[in-house]
Amino acid sequence: MLRAASLLRSRAPAIGITAASAILLGTGTVLASDDGLHPAQYPWSHNGLLQSLDHASMRRGFQVYQEVCSACHSLRRICYRNLVGNTHTVNEAKELAEDIEVVDGPDDEGNMFTRPGKLADHMPSPYPNDEAARFANGGALPPDLSLIVKARHGREDYLFALLTGFHEPPAGVNIREGLHFNPYFPGLAIGMARPIYDGMVEYEDGTPATTSQMAKDVITFLTWCAEPEHDERKRMGMKCMSILGMAALVAWYMKRNKWIVIKSRKISYVK
Known part of the structure; x- marks a missing residue:
């Protein structure tokens, strides 16, 4: 009896450390999102109490989305009519809508048909379904961008850091084939290649299309998409x-x- 008591006293510190470790391990969860860097806070012009969205930047951002992002990402919650008075005039929005073909019907004979787009139509998806999107992107599903600003921790700051944070992995970091190193993405490896480069888009207003400028413009546009009632x-x-x-x-x-x-x-x- 005395021997058992002395043995417990001698092992008490080790038992206490083990119990504390078990408690910490049980309550503390290591998430994959902890691997990514936290983005810096950028001075977005629309974050103030009295500031509205930059509509010129929104128009340029729509151009970046249309020429670059729309190849993989959709905007399912945005109709062409939503652009009127925000980024385009009525006639400009009608011209954009008429450039797409929409499957409609059935007609009087019960057949489906295609027609030019209207203001009431949603932005077209680059893929017919999610399975086709995964097959075209190596198993990864490109997210819809309608609410992407609200759906990511860090909002505009995270998206800007992600779009401008692509570079070669440092020494000792191995990235699996088909993935790309980005220190701001959870897990540090993302399936999307660097989407924007300097001079990739020619702005109609003459603004220099640098990587940071294009990232800022498309994120401003996506901020409006996620919150059209912002202003x-x-x-x-x-x-x-x-x-x-x-x-x-x-x-x-x-x-x-x-x-x-x-x-x-x-x-x-x-x-």
Whole structure:
């Protein structure tokens, strides 16, 4: 009995360390997302309380998406009519829609047919289904970009760092064939090759198409796609704050007017 007690006392520190390790291992989970670098915070012009989205940048970003990103990624939640008044005029949006062929029907004879696109049509997907998309991309499914800004931790900062963070892997890091090194992607290896290069797109407004400029523009456009009500929300917020401010002044004046008699009265005690 005494021998067993002394043995437990001698092994108590080791048992305590083992138990603590088990608790830490049980509660702390190592995720693949912990492998990637955290992006820096960039001064996006639309992040302020009073700033709206840069619509010129949104128009350039749509051009980058159309000429580069649309080869693999879709925008299923965006219709051509959504572009009107934001990035394009009505006639420009109609011309963009008419460039695509949409399968419609059935007609009076029960047959499907193709027609030019309309403003009410959604942006076309580059693949007919997810299986075809996986087959064309080595098993990886390119995500839809409609809500990609909200769907990623870090939002615009992460996407900008991802698009501009492609480079050769450092010494000692082996990347499997078909993958590409990106320190900001979880796991450090991404199936998407570097999508944008300097001068890849010729902007119609003459803006130099550098890698960082194209990344900034397409992310601004995708920010609008994820939150089309961004500008209207801030506008309504300013109206509400103005009305509440005036209501607070009226309430303060009414309170002061009603209570001034009670607060300024003098109470005298007669013996």
